[in-house]
Amino acid sequence: MRYLKILILSILIFCSISFVTIINDLNIPALGFVDNPCTLKIGFPYTFYHQFLVESPIPNSGWGKEIIIDYFFALAISIGLYYLNEYLKRKTT
Known part of the structure; x- marks a missing residue:
């Protein structure tokens, strides 16, 4: 059961980090963020994932193998958070 918790937590962390990087690339002309x-x-x-425009209107895109590295990064964070939480629970009881 604890491995399932770690797996779900790592998926959530991976998706959250990916979403935050998308927010960084949003272009909002009213705020002057059009770089x-x-x-x-x-x-x-x-x-x-990298998408760019070479010739209008079709954007070009490319997927890299770094998605696996990013997921393992999120998995390492979730394992660390899980064991830190378990350690703090044992320490306080």
Whole structure:
């Protein structure tokens, strides 16, 4: 059961980090954030998806193998958080 908790937590962390990197690339003209409106990069610490515009209107995109590294990064974070939580529970009781 605890491995299922770790797996679900790592998936949630991975999706959350990926979503936050998308927010960084949103272009909001009213706020003056239009740096390069034709690109989109997803992934932290490594970019695993990159979309760019070469010729209008069809965007080009590329997936990288870094998605596996990013997921293992999220898995390591979730394992660390799980065991830290277990340690703190044992310490307080």
